[in-house]
Amino acid sequence: MPERDANIKAVLRYYDRTESRLGYLYLLHGTKHFGWYEAGDPGWRFSPAMRRMEHQLGRRLGLDAGSRVLDAGCGMGEVARTLATDFTLDVTGIDILDFNLDEARRRSEKSGLADRTRFVECDYHDLSQFADGQFDGAYTMETFVHAADPERVLAEFHRVLRPGGRLVMFEYSRTPEELLDPAARAAFDAVCELGAMPTWHRLNHGDLEGLLESASFKVEAVEDVTARMLPMLRAFALLGRLPYATARRLGKTAKAVNAMSGVEMWKHQDAWRYNIYTAAKKA
Ligand SMILES: C[S@@+](CC[C@H](N)C(=O)[O-])C[C@H]1O[C@@H](n2cnc3c(N)ncnc32)[C@H](O)[C@@H]1O
Structure with missing residues (x-):
């Protein structure tokens, strides 16, 4: 429990920093996920790419119109609104960032989606x-x-889903520590530590599949789609180069975590993957 409280505080600290608030708002209009790029799609056009990624999600959920869906970590609710609009789903978004939830409600109200999207302050460890x-x-x-505590989160997802209910996760995995060179290992450790991502630090490629099976999900597909999001990461790496170099020189890397992550994750592409996990609750 104290570990979970410390984790929540670290996540809040990470998203409440000026760099996070301004970066996500001005670069991504408040959305906080990577885009999906096919060959020839321009890397700098972030919004259409993020909508394409959300469509990948909607297709993998494969649910009938009106189905009830939980968005665990909804941020400002852009993903929820795409699913409500383009897939006619009824979405409940949860997050621990009150300032994101306020904005999510305001945007849904403004776009006439308040009846199909709702946003609740809630930690996904306790549903x-x-x-x-x-x-x-x-x-x-x-x-x-x-x-x-990833096992606990999956147990909660399992509990709130009906038998046969669908679970789709767009998440990173890592290369085992012993296979990384020292520079990649140091960069990866710093990104996970400063970005408050203990589960990414812990889960090697293949581990989440095992956790899902142990939590009584049937894993239907695991897709490594790193190549689809790299154009956006490349753009972030270019944008982050100067702020990261400056922060390092001043000894203030913790103030430029996003810039650091863009540069270091682009440089050490061997250290991680971006995956889509599609699973269903066993009956
Ligand atoms: C990278 S952002 C993604 C937000 C949103 N899914 C999107 O794509 O715009 C990760 C989100 O997960 C939320 N989050 C982190 N830990 C959480 C927890 N324990 N319970 C609920 N949400 C959490 C963060 O507050 C943040 O909004």
Whole structure:
């Protein structure tokens, strides 16, 4: 429990920093996930790429119109609104950032989606405010990496899904530490530590599949789609170069975590993968 409290504080600190607030708002209009690029799609056009990524999610959920879905780590709710609009789903978004939830509600109200999207302050480690089997589907869009206790989060997803309910996760995995050179290892450690991502630090390629099976999910597909999001990471690496170099020179790397992550993750592409996990709750 103290470990979970410390984790929540670290996540709040990470997203409350000026760099995070301004970067996500001005570069990505408040959305916080990578885009999907086919050959020839321009890397700098972030919004259409993020909508394409959200469509990848909607297709993998494969749920009927009106199905009830949990967005675990919804941020400002852009993913939820795409699913409500383009896939006619009924989405409940949860997050621990009150300032993101306020904005999510405001945007849904403004776009006439308040009846199909709702946003609740809640930690995904404890979904006790939701009933057993309440949802037809659940998803994480780059959020599970922040978990302090991934087994517990999966157990909660399992509980709130109906039998056969769908779980789709857009998440990173890592290359085992012993296979990384010292520079890649140091960079990866710093990104996970400063970005408050203990689960990314812990889960080697192949581990999440095992955790899902242990939590009584049937894993239907695991897709390494790193190549699809690299154009956006490349753009971030270019944008981050100067702020990161300056922060390092001043000994203030902790103030430029996003810039650091863009540069170092681009440089050490052998240290990680970006995956889509599609699973269903065993009956
Ligand atoms: C990279 S952002 C993604 C946000 C959103 N899915 C999107 O794509 O715009 C990760 C989100 O997970 C949320 N998060 C982290 N830990 C969480 C927890 N324990 N419970 C609920 N949300 C959490 C963060 O607050 C943040 O909004």
